[in-house]
Amino acid sequence: MNLIKNMPNALNLAKSLIACKTVSSTNANVHAAKKSQFDKSFELLKEPLQNAGLVVQVIENGPYATMIATPDGKPKAKIWLAGHVDVVPAEDEQFEPMVNGDKLFGRGSNDMKGKLMFLINAALESGKTDIGFVFTSDEEIGSPGTKGTLLKLEGEVVILPEGGHDADLILGQNGNIWVQITIHGESMHTAKSGVIDNAFASAVNAGLHIYNLAHTFGYPANIIPQFGEVTSESPFNITPKNAVIKVDLRFPSKEYETYFMAEIKKLPKMFGVSYEIIDLCPAWNVPLIGETPASESFLLFENIHAEVFGKRPTKKIGSGSSEASYYTEAGMQVIMPKTECGNYHGEGEWVSIEGLYKLQEAVYKFIKSYA
Ligand SMILES: [Zn+2]
DSSP states (O other): OOOOSSOOOHHHHHHHHHTSOOBOOSSHHHHHTTHHHHHHHHHHHHHHHHHTTOEEEEEEETTEEEEEEESSSSSBOSEEEEEEOOBOOOOGGGGSOEEETTEEESTTSSSSHHHHHHHHHHHHHHTOSSEEEEEESOGGGTOTTTHHHHHTOBOSEEEOOOSSOTTEEEEEEEEEEEEEEEEOHHHHHTOOTTSOSOHHHHHHHHHHHHHHHHHHHOTTSOOEEEEEEEEEOOOTTSOOSOEEEEEEEEESSHHHHHHHHHHHHTHHHHHSOEEEEEEEEOOBOOOOTTOOOOOHHHHHHHHHHHHHHTSOOEEEEEEOOHHHHHHHHTTOEEEEEOOOEEOTTSTTOEEEHHHHHHHHHHHHHHHHHHO
């Protein structure tokens, strides 16, 4: 990689990226309709990488694309700098980036298009060569199209600056399953004996069954069930024909994921309900109580983070990053540093501009001493 004298203006390019309406969708046709927006964001990232002499490739799986850049075009690097260009849905005005004081506003400013150019600059500034870049387009929907590509990457460390507060450093991730249980009028007539013949009650019973199973593990298994929504369309005195219940399960390891998925599959037979998995994100690197597993690279980053941000980061267990799961499954240490931010996935998403430069400095220093 060449050390280039005039590095890209990261803030301007961050704004150009925010302006791309890269809302990902699990519906392949809906996602494909946004292709020009995704292409444009990849073009913006491609230019500084190609100027630095990297081989840039876009790997497509249906409408979902992954951009990979390495010195020789092979999917191998000691350190990967990673991120995603897709965002969660937002009103049109959120795609108009705006700076107010230290805050850069806009959808994806923090999560996470705003950060990508700063990662690129950190690597360019370091002059190190064993660095790869991987940018995906479907993280917010669980990486359905890019998962296969991510699992094939080889390397030691992945730096993935997902959303969160500047004093946090994510050590591992609880997995989650979001299951939506539904029951319709016909189903209540076929409900098994022992189950109350009422759509609403059947849905609640099915949800409670999962909820209670989760509770049997107790502390310190760290299984957290949550009833997110319970609805039926029924007046006070009429047995409802339809009911919906949503359960959010959090768990610390693959064993629990397998166990709960098997239990969820039994629900139709046990309660006459149907279900849909809305989201499934694997767990990775969750420590047991009292244990703090941290690799050499993680400890190095932790110290650099403390020096650059002027305070020790709080090591936390996160949730919901599908990419982080797959990089971990591929055998790499994932480091998820944060910058000060607000309202990500909500209205008025922002990231601290000073925080972006600090992130760049921390990543630069890490590359300098580790690569
Ligand atoms: Zn994200």
